[in-house]
Amino acid sequence: MRIPKALYSVMGPIPVERLDVIEHENPAVLVMGRWRAAERAVALSREVTDNAAAFQTVMHEWTHTMLDDSGVSQFLTREQTEAVCDAVAAVLTAAARAGVLIIRDAKE
Numbered sequence: 001m002r003i004p005k006a007l008y009s010v011m012g013p014i015p016v017e018r019l020d021v022i023e024h025e026n027p028a029v030l031v032m033g034r035w036r037a038a039e040r041a042v043a044l045s046r047e048v049t050d051n052a053a054a055f056q057t058v059m060h061e062w063t064h065t066m067l068d069d070s071g072v073s074q075f076l077t078r079e080q081t082e083a084v085c086d087a088v089a090a091v092l093t094a095a096a097r098a099g100v101l102i103i104r105d106a107k108e
């Protein structure tokens with residue numbers, strides 16, 4: 001599965017940026033990805049080397065963008081938001097692995 005360089009959104013393309021490290025308040029925690037709402041960008045850690053894990057991480061972060069852009073996230077707790085993002089990412093990754101979902105880069 002190809003990791004997209006950018007994702008779609010109603011507010012325009014969202015770049016997917018590979019970062020060496022994504023910081024966390026606890027340095028022992030490996031953060032695989034992050035939706036950076038203020039920058040409207042998705043970060044993907046270079047430490048995620050498994051393709052399926054990287055793809056699923058990007059799908060997880062993309063779901064964050066959908067929940068934020070639609071306003072749904074304001075009605076969810078952090079735990080609920082993460083659960084929804086995990087569920088959607090798992091389904092999208094399964095569909096991509098099965099070859100029925102192909103995500104192409106957004107137009108610039």
Ligand SMILES: [Zn+2]
Nearest residue numbers: 060064082085
């Ligand atoms: Zn998340």
